[in-house]
Amino acid sequence: MEQTARMSESISRRPGRPLGGQLVVDREHVLDAAERVIRRDGAGSSLEAVAVEAGVTKPIVYDRVGGRADLADALAERLSDRMVLATRTALAGETLSQTGLTRFIEANLRTVADHRELFLYVTGGSTEQTALGRLSLAERSTTPLTKTLAVWRSGIQQDPGVAEAWAFGIVGMLQMVSQWWITQKELSAAEVAGQISELLWNGLPGRT
Amino acid sequence: MEQTARMSESISRRPGRPLGGQLVVDREHVLDAAERVIRRDGAGSSLEAVAVEAGVTKPIVYDRVGGRADLADALAERLSDRMVLATRTALAGETLSQTGLTRFIEANLRTVADHRELFLYVTGGSTEQTALGRLSLAERSTTPLTKTLAVWRSGIQQDPGVAEAWAFGIVGMLQMVSQWWITQKELSAAEVAGQISELLWNGLPGRT
DNA sequence: GCGAAAAGTTACCAGCAGTAAGTAACGGGG
DNA sequence: CCCCGTTACTTACTGCTGGTAACTTTTCGC
Numbered sequence: 197m198e199q200t201a202r203m204s205e206s207i208s209r210r211p212g213r214p215l216g217g218q219l220v221v222d223r224e225h226v227l228d229a230a231e232r233v234i235r236r237d238g239a240g241s242s243l244e245a246v247a248v249e250a251g252v253t254k255p256i257v258y259d260r261v262g263g264r265a266d267l268a269d270a271l272a273e274r275l276s277d278r279m280v281l282a283t284r285t286a287l288a289g290e291t292l293s294q295t296g297l298t299r300f301i302e303a304n305l306r307t308v309a310d311h312r313e314l315f316l317y318v319t320g321g322s323t324e325q326t327a328l329g330r331l332s333l334a335e336r337s338t339t340p341l342t343k344t345l346a347v348w349r350s351g352i353q354q355d356p357g358v359a360e361a362w363a364f365g366i367v368g369m370l371q372m373v374s375q376w377w378i379t380q381k382e383l384s385a386a387e388v389a390g391q392i393s394e395l396l397w398n399g400l401p402g403r404t
Numbered sequence: 405m406e407q408t409a410r411m412s413e414s415i416s417r418r419p420g421r422p423l424g425g426q427l428v429v430d431r432e433h434v435l436d437a438a439e440r441v442i443r444r445d446g447a448g449s450s451l452e453a454v455a456v457e458a459g460v461t462k463p464i465v466y467d468r469v470g471g472r473a474d475l476a477d478a479l480a481e482r483l484s485d486r487m488v489l490a491t492r493t494a495l496a497g498e499t500l501s502q503t504g505l506t507r508f509i510e511a512n513l514r515t516v517a518d519h520r521e522l523f524l525y526v527t528g529g530s531t532e533q534t535a536l537g538r539l540s541l542a543e544r545s546t547t548p549l550t551k552t553l554a555v556w557r558s559g560i561q562q563d564p565g566v567a568e569a570w571a572f573g574i575v576g577m578l579q580m581v582s583q584w585w586i587t588q589k590e591l592s593a594a595e596v597a598g599q600i601s602e603l604l605w606n607g608l609p610g611r612t
Numbered sequence: 613g614c615g616a617a618a619a620g621t622t623a624c625c626a627g628c629a630g631t632a633a634g635t636a637a638c639g640g641g642g
Numbered sequence: 643c644c645c646c647g648t649t650a651c652t653t654a655c656t657g658c659t660g661g662t663a664a665c666t667t668t669t670c671g672c
Binding site for chain 1: 500505528573581610
């Protein structure tokens with residue numbers, strides 16, 4: 197039968213080592229492709245689709261980043277880094293205050309909105325070890341937050357032992373609020389950020 | 405070839421309408437079976453396994469409860485009901501206070517621990533419309549909570565407009581804290597409940 | 613009695629994660 | 643200069659799962 201590689205140019209590479217002897221894509225390229233696919237096709241994207249977008253085949257994806265759980269983990273790390281960056285520039289190292297907290301939350305919401313499908317992919321997970329997977333994702337956010345909280349609480353003569361539980365609680369709160377916020381259109385990011393900040397800063401009864 | 409139905413008794417039903425003219429299982433039986441399977445095999449259980457456990461075949465599961473998303477939704481409703489019940493008996497209608505809030509959170513944690521795999525199944529979802537699915541689960545908890553918060557805030561002369569955002573935030577916080585708590589063994593439910601209650605009641609800086 | 617409706621099961625399809633086996637180019641030693 | 647082990651791919655498969663179409667048997671109304 198005729199050669200299968202005839203459509204346009206190198207849409208389909210021949211088997212065997214490519215000419216040039218170099219890797220055709222590296223880990224970062226695969227992750228970039230994954231982000232593009234997820235942004236385009238939604239959180240239910242398959243590994244096959246990622247491979248096609250990257251211009252390679254599935255085993256290459258497995259070699260570069262691993263299985264589906266590893267992919268989600270790597271993307272979670274990227275998203276988490278972007279969030280940390282966004283909030284860091286929003287805060288610019290000032291000391292913690294209610295308005296600073298509000299800006300922190302708002303920056304968080306805007307980053308989630310910017311990477312809507314990626315956020316859903318990462319927090320959605322697949323199944324089974326999703327639980328631990330999502331925890332490891334959350335830990336990437338909570339670990340630095342725990343330290344920050346512990347230091348800050350010590351600085352204002354309050355018990356720092358609550359830091360870890362609080363960090364998980366805050367991350368969970370932000371994740372759920374983000375999920376809710378990106379699926380409704382009534383409230384703006386600033387409004388929601390202000391409300392959540394009010395709760396976290398002043399507590400349920402509010403300051404009298 | 406010989407009859408396939410020969411092992412033990414009615415392990416495998418013959419095709420066709422059963423002899424009594426009655427439904428062999430109803431929706432509740434399927435949901436019970438699903439809970440048993442999930443408790444035994446973990447959050448990654450398949451619909452096939454649920455069908456086998458219920459003593460029927462897959463299309464029956466689809467007829468009684470629908471697809472995987474519907475199953476998760478129905479189980480979420482059950483779990484949510486149990487949580488509401490547990491917290492309601494723990495609170496016994498007293499007015500909201502910090503110690504009451506602590507009991508509320510502790511009851512929540514204990515209920516999650518009692519239904520560990522079910523909780524993971526329900527919050528884990530599969531993919532794709534997981535986002536909306538999880539939101540609909542959360543909404544089942546947030547809707548009553550929103551009302552409670554709005555009424556309570558009005559009663560203490562505070563703005564009730566924050567109720568919805570707060571409800572989602574609190575539910576998210578509890579979900580994440582639960583997930584973290586059931587995978588560690590250092591802190592007791594009472595300790596964690598006290599810490600989270602402290603945060604929700606007094607806020608990050610604490611009462612001075 | 614008899615045919616339509618009801619209540620099942622069997623048998624299939626499509627899609628996906630993951631892997632084994634095959635193939636072509638490179639590169640260093642004889 | 644050629645050959646063989648290594649490298650870097652692809653093809654082709656398995657196994658499983660969600661979901662559905664088609665078939666089979668009993669019941670029940672007329």
